[in-house]
Structures are given as structure tokens and as C-alpha cells.
Amino acid sequence: xxxxxxxxxxxxxxxxxxxxxxxxxxxxxxxxxxxxxxxxxxxxxxxxxxxxxxxxxxxxxxxxxxxxxxxxxxxxxxxxxxxxxxxxxxxxxxxxxxxxxxxxxxxxxxxxxxxxxxxxxxxxxxxxxxxxxxxxxxxxxxxxxxxxxxxxxxxxxxxxxxxxxxxxxxxxxxxxxxxxxxxxxxxxxxxxxxxxxxxxxxxxxxxxxxxxxxxxxxxxxxxxxxxxxxxxxxxxxxxxxxxxxxxxxxxxxxxxxx
Amino acid sequence: xxxxxxxxxxxxxxxxxxxxxxxxxxxxxxxxxxxxxxxxxxxxxxxxxxxxxxxxxxxxxxxxxxxxxxxxxxxxxxxxxxxxxxxxxxxxxxxxxxxxxxxxxxxxxxxxxxxxxxxxxxxxxxxxxxxxxxxxxxxxxxxxxxxxxxxxxxxxxxxxxxxxxxxxxxxxxxxxxxxxxxxxxxxxxxxxxxxxxxxxxxxxxxxxxxxxxxxxxxxxxxxx
Numbered sequence: 326x327x328x329x330x331x332x333x334x335x336x337x338x339x340x341x342x343x344x345x346x347x348x349x350x351x352x353x354x355x356x357x358x359x360x361x362x363x364x365x366x367x368x369x370x371x372x373x374x375x376x377x378x379x380x381x382x383x384x385x386x387x388x389x390x391x392x393x394x395x396x397x398x399x400x401x402x403x404x405x406x407x408x409x410x411x412x413x414x415x416x417x418x419x420x421x422x423x424x425x426x427x428x429x430x431x432x433x434x435x436x437x438x439x440x441x442x443x444x445x446x447x448x449x450x451x452x453x454x455x456x457x458x459x460x461x462x463x464x465x466x467x468x469x470x471x472x473x474x475x476x477x478x479x480x481x482x483x484x485x486x487x488x489x490x491x492x493x494x495x496x497x498x499x500x501x502x503x504x505x506x507x508x509x510x511x512x513x514x515x516x517x518x519x520x521x522x523x524x525x526x527x528x529x530x531x532x533x534x535x536x537x538x539x540x541x542x543x544x545x546x547x548x549x550x551x552x553x554x555x556x557x558x559x560x561x562x563x564x565x566x567x568x569x570x571x572x573x574x575x576x577x578x579x580x581x582x583x
Numbered sequence: 584x585x586x587x588x589x590x591x592x593x594x595x596x597x598x599x600x601x602x603x604x605x606x607x608x609x610x611x612x613x614x615x616x617x618x619x620x621x622x623x624x625x626x627x628x629x630x631x632x633x634x635x636x637x638x639x640x641x642x643x644x645x646x647x648x649x650x651x652x653x654x655x656x657x658x659x660x661x662x663x664x665x666x667x668x669x670x671x672x673x674x675x676x677x678x679x680x681x682x683x684x685x686x687x688x689x690x691x692x693x694x695x696x697x698x699x700x701x702x703x704x705x706x707x708x709x710x711x712x713x714x715x716x717x718x719x720x721x722x723x724x725x726x727x728x729x730x731x732x733x734x735x736x737x738x739x740x741x742x743x744x745x746x747x748x749x750x751x752x753x754x755x756x757x758x759x760x761x762x763x764x765x766x767x768x769x770x771x772x773x774x775x776x777x778x779x780x781x782x783x784x785x786x787x788x789x790x791x792x793x794x795x796x797x798x799x800x801x802x803x804x805x806x807x
Contacts, residue, residue, distance in 0.1 A: 389768050396770075441651075461668050466751060469768040494668045494750030505750065509651040510667035 350380040353557040354400060356391040357383055358407035358545065359465075359500035360432055360472055360517035364577035365405070371573070372564050379557045387498035389469025395420060395550065402553035403561055407432060407499070408471035409546035416548065425549035429565050430579035432543035433518040434475050435532035439506055444513070446533035451483045453533065454492070454513060462492045463505035463514035471543060472499040476515035479540040506530070518578030545579075584777050587754050588762035595670070595758060596738040599677040603685040603734050604727075606678065611689030611730075612715075630683045637680070641747025644676045648748075668750035673758075676744050684733040692726020693719060732793050736786060 357365050362385050373381055384391075384401070392411040395401055396418060404421075406412050409428065415421045436446050436453055444453050454462050465473035473495065480486040496502030499517050506514035507530070521532045547565070549558045564570055571581045614626055632640060648666035649655045658666050666672035696719050704714040720727070742760040749756035751765070759782060766775035 387768070393768055393770055460665055461750070463750070466765070466768075468765055494752060496750075497746060505645075505667075508646055508649055510645050510649040510748075511750075 350378060351554060351557045352380045352382065353402050353554070353561060355381065355383045355403045355405065355561070356395070356399070356401040357385050357405040358388045358391075358471070359385045359498040360407055360519050360545075361385065361405060362500055362520065363523045364519050364574055364579070367573055367577075368565070368570055371569065372561065375564070376557070376560065379560075381561070385498075385500060387465065387470040389471075390498065393469075400552070401550060402558050403547060403549055405429065405545070405547040405565075406471070407543065407545050409544050410471075412546045412548040415550070419551075421548040421550050425562075426546055427548075427562055427566060428544055428546050428582045429570075430545045430574045430581055432472065432475075432545055433537065433578055433580065434472060434479060434515055434535045434540065434543070435518045435521050436513060436535060437503075437506060437516045437521045437530055437532040438513050439509060440529045440531075441509075442512065442531070446531050450533050451480070451485055451535065454480070454485055454489045454515075459512040460492060461494050461505075461511035461513075462489060463494050463496055463502040463511040463516075465499040465502045465516075466495040466497060470496075470498050471545075472515075472517055473502075475540045475543050479515065479535045482539045483535075522576075522578050544582075584774065584781065585757075585759070585762040585766075588757050588759045589778070589781070591754060591757065592739050592759040595673060595677060596735045598674055599681055599738045600685075600731050600735045602674065602678050603681060604731060607682065607685035607689060607730065607734075608727075611686045612693055614686060614690040615693035629686050632680050633683050637741075637743025638747060640680060641676065641744040644672075644679065644744065645748045648672050648675060667748060668752060668756060670755055673745060673749055673756050676748050677738050677741060680741060680744050681734040681737045684737045685730040688726045688730040688733065689723070692723035692729075695726075696722045729793070732789065736789050739782075740786070 355365075365383060365385075369381055369383055373379075388406040388408060388411050391399070391401070391404060391406070392414065395404060395415060404412060404415065409426070412421065412426055416423050416426060436451060438444050438446055438453070444456055444458065446453050449456065453459065464476040465471075467473035467477045477486065480489060494505060494511055496505055499520065502514050503516045503520045505511040506516065515535070518532070518534060521530060547562065549562060575581050610629070614622065614629070645667060646652060647654055648658070650659055650665060650667075655666055658664070664671070666675065700718055700722070701714060704718050705711070709717070740760065741758070742764070745756065745758050745761055746764070749758070749761065751757050751761055757765075759778060763775050763778050763782070766772075766778065
């Protein structure tokens with residue numbers, strides 16, 4: 326046999342294997358708001374264990390960022406936003422169907438300081454932000470992150486915004502705002518409770534929960550995009566709304582809609 | 584159009600270029616003429632920003648200049664200020680990030696100066712500093728100018744590092760590239776379009792002028 330034919334046979338075999346593998350695993354790509362990082366990581370572990378046939382890939386970022394990307398054809402199947410506005414606008418744009426919209430949790434925000442901070446959030450509340458030793462306050466960019474908008478709304482309604490706004494530094498999403506504080510570069514931040522409760526970080530930082538009346542409710546909605554394969558996407562949504570998933574979301578500080 | 588961001592970017596680029604001219608020149612001289620065995624290590628460190636993703640550089644710079652690091656703590660003691668999220672912090676990051684764009688063209692220019700001329704100057708009793716000023720600088724001026732232009736342009740085009748360490752403060756750390764990013768993320772395509780177009784035009788003019796000027800210089804003084 327000529328060497329070239331051996332190669333082409335091997336190639337054919339390889340391609341056949343690849344085709345089988347592709348048919349076996351269904352791919353499901355999820356774009357998720359950055360506040361979900363720790364909660365969804367845990368949820369994904371459970372989901373993968375229950376559905377080994379689905380190849381689940383999650384990308385975290387700011388909701389506004391994903392919204393812009395999806396509008397421009399980003400290949401996501403499910404979008405878990407940190408609000409309901411972006412999903413609704415995708416429905417209006419014809420990129421997702423109305424009946425695919427679902428509410429999976431209500432987010433909460435906290436004033437958060439890193440482990441070594443001398444400031445006590447429980448005692449100072451929102452006025453911690455006004456302390457002289459706090460030179461920078463990290464929040465998510467309100468232009469495209471719902472948690473950033475909630476943080477600004479809370480500071481306004483609690484009457485500290487005008488005094489502390491010169492100290493604000495903006496993370497590209499809530500995850501970066503969290504990182505700014507965790508790295509010590511910013512002395513305090515207003516972040517998602519779900520991040521302040523991160524598993525390894527429990528007890529590493531301290532927080533004060535901003536009263537929920539101080540900012541518009543952070544209802545977090547998801548949609549299945551029209552391009553998604555029917556089976557796994559619907560199944561993933563059902564999983565997120567299951568009792569077990571709700572328990573995990575609750576554990577990470579989300580209020581769960583009934 | 585976000586003129587505040589455009590002005591800030593120009594200010595940052597100009598400051599970075601000036602700092603690099605001062606810091607980079609002796610370093611380039613050393614790289615060009617040192618006979619140390621471990622010179623390659625220094626060369627590799629200087630060239631690192633060419634290959635490292637800006638995220639890596641930005642992440643380390645943020646930690647390195649933060650109040651918990653010795654550098655950040657020292658800066659806080661000396662100036663009472665903090666480096667992260669400040670113009671000074673951005674300048675530190677930009678200087679590191681654009682270092683190879685200054686050192687490499689300068690070192691190449693210094694290295695191509697005929698050693699016989701240097702030795703002749705020394706034999707005539709001209710001091711090393713004076714030799715540098717009167718012999719090396721004029722012969723290497725094209726490389727020095729290239730270094731300045733490349734560092735300036737590279738800093739204007741910087742995005743990842745600024746995103747990582749800047750904190751997006753209007754007038755302080757929101758450079759033009761961050762402003763464009765914000766505009767696209769908030770679906771202000773009109774604004775993004777205008778600012779981007781300006782940046783494309785600016786970069787094109789800078790590079791076109793550089794190349795045309797280099798060609799003319801080359802034709803006036805052909806290599807021996």
C-alpha cells in the first residue's frame with residue numbers, strides 16, 4: 326500500500342471518530358452575568374453530573390456586553406442576564422421568543438470590604454463609603470452592568486452619592502469590581518451578595534447588606550436564544566428553575582421567585 | 584465625541600514617551616554595548632510586554648502598585664496618594680508596557696554607530712558623555728525618533744492594561760480606547776464610530792509621516 330493511502334485512511338478514520346463525538350455530545354453555550362460566577366459554577370457541576378451528554382460551556386461577563394455581542398450574532402444558546410431589560414430587548418429584536426423568558430433569581434447588593442480592612446461595615450452601613458480611609462469605591466460600570474446601576478441608585482437614595490462619587494472606580498463588570506476590592510487596590514466596593522459569599526472567601530471579607538428598598542429590585546432573567554438547539558436549552562432552563570437549583574441560588578444570596 | 588478621553592490619551596502618551604526617553608536611553612545604551620554574560624536576561628525582560636497578554640501585565644501591575652505591596656506602600660508614604668486608579672499608576676503601567684518600543688529601536692540605532700568613530704573621539708580626549716551627545720546622538724537620531732513615535736502611538740492604542748488597572752474614571756483613567764469600548768457596550772455605535780474614525784485617521788497620519796520621513800532621511804544619508 327502506498328504511504329499516501331495509509332495517511333488518507335487514517336484521516337478518514339479520525340474524521341469518522343470526530344463525527345461520532347460531535348453527534349454524541351450536544352453543545353450548549355451559556356452567557357452569564359458576572360454575579361453568577363460562583364453560584365453557576367456549582368450549578369454547572371450538578372448539571373454536568375446529571376447530563377453528561379451535554380457539553381456545557383459558560384462565559385461570564387457584563388450583561389450589557391453580552392447584549393451587544395448577541396445582537397451582533399454571538400453564538401450563545403442561553404443568556405442569563407443580571408436584569409430583565411436586556412432579555413426583553415433581545416425578544417423585541419426577534420433574537421429570542423417571548424415564551425422563553427424566565428426569572429431565575431433576585432440579586433442583592435452589599436457594601437463589601439476586604440479581610441484586613443479596619444472598617445466595620447456592620448456598624449457603619451452605607452456611611453462606610455464616606456470614611457476618609459476609603460479612597461476608592463469599586464462598582465460595576467453603570468453604563469452596561471445592572472449591578473452598577475443598582476449601586477448608583479442605592480447611593481443616591483441613601484443620600485451619599487454626591488459626596489462619594491469622586492471616589493468611584495468602575496469595573497468592566499461586577500466581577501472586576503469585586504477583584505478591585507479583593508486585590509486591595511480599592512478599599513471598599515458595592516458588589517453582588519452572591520460574590521461576597523464566594524465559597525473560599527467566606528470569612529475573608531465583611532459586608533453590610535444594602536436594604537432592598539434602597540434600589541430597584543434586581544430581577545434577573547434569562548432567555549433561550551432562537552438559534553439554540555431545542556433539547557438541551559429547555560432542559561437547562563428547567564434545571565435552573567428546579568428545587569435543587571433554587572436551593573443553591575438561595576445559598577449564594579439570591580432571593581428566589583416563587 | 585469624548586474629547587476629555589482624547590486629551591487624556593494624548594497626555595498619557597506624551598508623558599509615557601518622555602519618561603521612556605529618559606529611562607530607556609541609558610538602558611538601550613547598556614543593551615547595545617554591555618558585554619555582560621547575563622545581558623540576554625535583561626533583553627528578555629525588556630521584551631516581555633511584546634509577548635505577554637496585557638491582562639497578565641495589568642493584573643500584576645495592579646497588585647504591584649496596590650497599597651498591600653511594598654512599592655505601593657512606599658509610594659503612599661512618600662506622596663500620601665495611591666497608585667491604582669490614578670494617572671500616575673496608569674503612567675507606570677504604560678511605561679512598562681511600551682518599554683520594548685523605546686529600547687529596541689534605540690539599542691539598534693546605538694549598535695549601528697561605527698565603533699571607530701567612538702574610539703576616535705575617546706582617543707581625541709572627548710569625554711564619554713560628550714561623545715554620546717556629539718557623536719552617537721546625531722548618528723542615532725533616527726532610531727531615537729522612531730522609539731519616541733512608536734512609544735507614543737503604542738500608548739495611544741493601549742487598551743487591555745488600562746482596562747485592568749485604570750478603573751474607568753472620567754478625566755483620570757478613561758482613555759480614548761476605554762471610551763470607545765464603553766460606547767460600543769452601551770450601544771452608542773454612532774459615538775464609537777466617530778471616535779474610532781478619528782483614531783484610525785490619527786494613527787495613519789502618524790505612521791505615514793514616520794515612514795515618509797524615514798525614507799527621505801535614508802536617501803539623504805545612504806548607509807555606507
